[in-house]
Amino acid sequence: MPDFPKPGIMFKDLTTLLSNAEAFAYVIDILSEKYRSLEPAYVAGIEARGFILGAAVAYKLGIGFIPIRKKGKLPYKVERQTYDLEYGTDSVEVHVDAVERGAKVVLIDDLLATGGTASAACQLLRTVGADVVGLGFVTELGFLPGRQRLPKDVEAFSMLTF
Ligand code: AMP
Numbered sequence: 001m002p003d004f005p006k007p008g009i010m011f012k013d014l015t016t017l018l019s020n021a022e023a024f025a026y027v028i029d030i031l032s033e034k035y036r037s038l039e040p041a042y043v044a045g046i047e048a049r050g051f052i053l054g055a056a057v058a059y060k061l062g063i064g065f066i067p068i069r070k071k072g073k074l075p076y077k078v079e080r081q082t083y084d085l086e087y088g089t090d091s092v093e094v095h096v097d098a099v100e101r102g103a104k105v106v107l108i109d110d111l112l113a114t115g116g117t118a119s120a121a122c123q124l125l126r127t128v129g130a131d132v133v134g135l136g137f138v139t140e141l142g143f144l145p146g147r148q149r150l151p152k153d154v155e156a157f158s159m160l161t162f
Contacts, residue, residue: 001013012110012111012139012141012162014049014052014110014138017138018052024056027053027138027159028053028056028057028060029060030159031053031057031108031136031138031159032057032060032061034134034136034157035057035061035106035133035134035136036061038104038106038133038134039104040061040063040104040105040106040133040134041063041064041099041100041103041104041105042058042063042064042065042066042098042099042103042104042105042106042130043055043057043058043061043063043064043065043066043105043106043107043108044065044066044067044068044094044098044105044106044107044108044121044125044130045065045066045067045068045107045108045109046068046092046107046108046109046117046118046121047067047068047069047070047073047092049109049110049111050068050108050109050110051065051067052110053108053109053110053138054107054108054109057106057108057136066094066095066098066099066105066125067094068092068093068094068107068121068124068125069092069093069094070090070091070092070093071090071091071092071093072093073093074093074094074095076095076096076097077095077096077097078093078094078095078096079093079094079096079124079127079128080092080093080124081093081120081121081123081124081127082120083116083117083119083120084116085116090116090117091120092117092120092121092124093124094124094125094128095128096128097128098125098128098130099125099128099129099130100129101129102129102130102131103129103130103131104130104131104133105125105130105131105132105133106132106133106134106135106136107121107122107125107132107134107135107136108136108137109121109136109137110137110138110139111137111138111139111140111141112137112139112140112141112146112147112150112156112158113141113144113146114144114145114146114149115144115145115146115147115148115149115150116149118135118137118146118150118156119149119150119151122135122150122151122154123151132151132154133154134154134155134157135150135154135155135156135157136156136157136158137156137157137158137159138158138159138160139158139159139160139161139162140158140160140161140162141161141162142161142162143162
């Protein structure tokens with residue numbers, strides 16, 4: 001979808017994938033099988049589209065789900081990570097007691113663009129004691145330097161690169 005949410009942005013809309021049972025199942029199956037052998041304890045998903053995908057992957061793997069939310073949404077004590085946007089900053093939060101120390105966590109989001117959101121979420125999970133073992137995306141915008149911004153010691157996997 002061109003020029004959404006603002007002029008010059010080509011928005012990669014996930015809604016048609018989600019409404020197609022076969023496509024949705026395919027994406028969840030690929031992401032689940034990618035991470036099954038790592039035996040993660042949790043899947044973490046980034047609000048909001050990362051919730052839809054991450055929760056389905058967690059269910060498929062038979063493990064718990066951790067929401068990484070925008071500022072001010074979580075009810076209990078949180079850790080916060082702030083990151084730079086093109087103009088200004090944004091923040092992500094997670095409950096301080098979201099994981100046991102050393103628990104293996106796979107982080108899922110729909111799309112990797114500049115990498116700011118995913119690298120902040122990864123840092124946040126590490127702050128609360130997680131061992132982040134994988135970063136999984138459906139889509140990656142390969143013309144942006146998102147990968148360079150991600151931690152080098154965790155594999156980033158995307159199903160589709162534009
Ligand atoms: P970034 O922090 O720049 O890597 O942006 C990634 C986050 O913003 C993800 O949670 C995406 O859902 C969203 N996002 C950024 N750019 C796009 C885009 N072109 N189409 C759809 N979602 C996007």
